[in-house]
Structure formats: structure tokens, C-alpha cells
Amino acid sequence: MFSLETETLKLRLQVTRVDSLLEHEGTLPHVADKLILEFKNWADLENPVIVDENNIVLDGNHRTYVFKHLKFKHIPVCKIGYFNKSVRLRYWFRMIGDRKGLGPLKQIIEEMGGNLYHAVDKETLIRMMEQNRFSYGVQQGNAYILVRFQEEVVNDAVGAYDVLEKIQERLREQDLGITYIPCQSVRDANFCTELGEGAIVIWTPQITKEMVVDAAKGDRLFAPKTTRHLIATRPLNVNAPIHWFKEDVSLEEIDERFSNFLKKKEIRRFGPGQVIDGRYYEEELFVFYDRR
Numbered sequence: 001m002f003s004l005e006t007e008t009l010k011l012r013l014q015v016t017r018v019d020s021l022l023e024h025e026g027t028l029p030h031v032a033d034k035l036i037l038e039f040k041n042w043a044d045l046e047n048p049v050i051v052d053e054n055n056i057v058l059d060g061n062h063r064t065y066v067f068k069h070l071k072f073k074h075i076p077v078c079k080i081g082y083f084n085k086s087v088r089l090r091y092w093f094r095m096i097g098d099r100k101g102l103g104p105l106k107q108i109i110e111e112m113g114g115n116l117y118h119a120v121d122k123e124t125l126i127r128m129m130e131q132n133r134f135s136y137g138v139q140q141g142n143a144y145i146l147v148r149f150q151e152e153v154v155n156d157a158v159g160a161y162d163v164l165e166k167i168q169e170r171l172r173e174q175d176l177g178i179t180y181i182p183c184q185s186v187r188d189a190n191f192c193t194e195l196g197e198g199a200i201v202i203w204t205p206q207i208t209k210e211m212v213v214d215a216a217k218g219d220r221l222f223a224p225k226t227t228r229h230l231i232a233t234r235p236l237n238v239n240a241p242i243h244w245f246k247e248d249v250s251l252e253e254i255d256e257r258f259s260n261f262l263k264k265k266e267i268r269r270f271g272p273g274q275v276i277d278g279r280y281y282e283e284e285l286f287v288f289y290d291r292r
Contacts, residue, residue, distance in 0.1 A: 001255065002262040004286050008086040009232045011286070012079040013048060013262060015245070015255040018067045021049070021075065022056045024216040026224045027065045035066050044239040049075060050231055052082035056216040058229045067245070074245045074254050078235050082209060086232030089209050091183040092225040094168065094202040097176050101198055102140055108170045112163065113153050119144040122186070129206055134160040137203030139186065157211040161223040164204060180225045233284045236276060238262060266291050 001014040049060030055077070057064050067075050080087060096105065109116060116138075119125040125137045125144040134154050136147040154160045168178055186201060204226070215222060240258060247254070270285040 002259045004233070004235065004267075006233045006284065009080060009084055011233060011235060013235060013238070013258075014077060014079060015074050015251065015258045016051075016055060016077050017251060018064075018072050018075045020055050021051065021064050022054065022216040023061055023064055024056055024212050024222060025061050025226050026221045027062050028224045032062055032065050035062050036069060039066050039070065042242055045076060045242050045245070046239055047236055048078040048238060050229070050234070051077045051079050052213075053079065054213070054217070056082070056213060058082065059231065072245045073248065074251065076238065076240055076245070076258055080231065082213070084232075088230040089207075089212070090228040090230055091204045091206065092180040092228055093183050093186065093204055094164075095179045095181050096171060096200040096202070102138070102200060104171065104174055104176065105138065105167075105200060108167055109147055112149070112166065114147050114149045117146045117148070119146055125203070129203065133157065133207060134205050136164065136205060139201040139203065140198065157205065157207045158215050158220045158222055160205040161226050164202070165223045182228060231283055233286065234281065235286045235288065237288045239288070262288065264291065265289060
């Protein structure tokens with residue numbers, strides 16, 4: 001095991017058995033299929049999967065799916081304390097194209113047994129959703145609506161996102177495009193002015209870390225693009241040879257090999273707000289480099 005520590009979080013980089021990983025979220029088929037094709041041409045695994053103490057996958061569900069699909073034996077992970085305050089759970093909201101207004105969405109919700117309640121402003125909607133974790137919000141410009149289903153339809157966190165998936169499927173049947181946006185986007189002061197005229201945002205249920213753990217341990221998957229975990233500190237560019245993790249060797253041997261491999265690298269520490277390989281990172285970074 002190779003450890004890194006900050007003032008708030010300890011990172012344990014190690015190798016674990018692929019079949020020991022517990023996923024909490026499904027995958028998007030087109031993303032998984034594309035990654036499988038790309039993976040076959042990669043020589044190195046760039047970044048470890050982020051997991052908690054119980055090997056629940058917090059970041060890297062698609063990579064985990066690929067490792068399982070391609071029958072790898074082992075996988076490098078970065079193990080963290082999930083309930084550490086510096087590990088934040090966020091969500092993906094859904095944005096719907098603006099061609100048909102609220103009519104189709106309202107009709108679908110009502111046909112599925114949902115009830116709609118108007119909220120006077122954004123803060124009121126936030127409070128209403130906090131009081132009912134399995135509810136949804138709908139935003140169009142400065143108009144806000146709370147959506148609730150009866151308990152026989154939605155009675156837990158996974159079920160809430162299953163219903164959301166059904167709503168999305170019916171919207172797609174009407175050729176309404178759906179994109180995923182970070183939940184904190186709607187809190188920006190200029191968010192409404194930047195929305196296309198008539199564009200609609202579905203605020204997803206505000207689940208908890210405990211709900212994520214319960215789902216994973218119960219072998220139940222949330223819908224794809226449910227959670228978005230912000231890790232206070234993230235390791236990047238370990239670039240371990242992929243073929244190692246298919247070898248028929250003991251876990252102890254491959255973990256020691258991985259640890260020695262990392263010890264030979266140089267590590268640079270960067271503050272939040274870096275752009276690396278075209279991606280913006282909100283977290284602090286430990287970036288691995290080969291020594292010159």
C-alpha cells in the first residue's frame with residue numbers, strides 16, 4: 001500500500017480484487033461500450049478508481065464495469081474515508097430541450113401518479129426538497145415546482161431514481177434531448193439568464209451518503225449519473241501497466257509491485273482549480289510523474 005496524507009484526508013493507493021468492488025450506480029451503455037473499445041488499446045491505466053473503506057466505488061463506475069467485463073483479476077484503487085467531511089456528495093441534474101415547454105413533462109408526471117406543487121422561489125424549493133429526500137424539483141427560468149409521488153410509487157432512494165429514469169425514457173420517446181449538469185450550477189446567480197428560452201431543469205432527489213452505502217451493500221444500483229463525488233484530494237497519472245492486472249498472481253504480490261512502482265515516481269502537489277488534459281479539477285491534486 002502507498003499512502004498520501006493531507007491536513008484533512010488520507011489516501012491509500014493499493015490494489016484490490018476486481019470482484020470485491022461494490023458499485024452503487026449503473027453505467028451509460030454508450031459510454032461503457034466506447035470505453036471498452038478504447039481500453040483494449042491502452043498500455044497504462046491512468047488513474048485509480050476511488051473507493052471507500054468497504055470497496056464501494058465512489059468515482060470510476062465505468063472503469064470498474066470495464067475491468068469486470070474484460071475479466072481482469074485486480075484493479076488499482078484509491079481508498080478514502082467516505083464520511084470524512086472533505087468528501088462531498090453532489091448530484092447530476094437533468095436539463096431538457098426547450099422546444100415543447102412544460103406540457104409534456106407535466107403530463108408524464110401526472111400520468112405516472114405524481115403531484116406538482118408550485119414553490120414561490122428557489123430557496124423555498126430547496127427547503128421543500130430537504131424535507132422530502134425522495135422528491136424532485138422542476139425549474140423553468142424563475143419558476144419552480146416540487147414533484148412528489150405517493151409512497152407506493154417511490155419509497156426509497158433507488159426507487160426515486162428509477163422513476164426518474166422512466167420519466168426520462170418517455171421524454172426521449174418525444175424526441176426531447178436530455179443533458180446532465182452539476183447540481184451546483186443552478187445556484188449560480190446568472191444560471192437563469194444563461195438558460196435557453198424555455199429550457200427545463202429537473203432537480204434530482206437529494207440522497208445521502210448513508211443511502212449510497214445501503215444501496216451498494218444491498219446490491220442495488222442507482223440510475224446512471226445519480227451521484228457526483230467531490231474528493232478533497234485526488235491522485236492523478238499513476239499510469240500503471242494495464243497487463244499487470246490480468247496476471248494470475250497473488251493480491252499481495254501485485255499490491256507490492258504497484259506500491260514499489262509508485263515509490264519510484266515524482267509527485268507534485270497542486271491546489272484546486274487546475275486544468276489537466278483538458279479537464280478542470282475543483283480538488284487538490286497529487287500528480288505522479290516519472291523521474292527524469
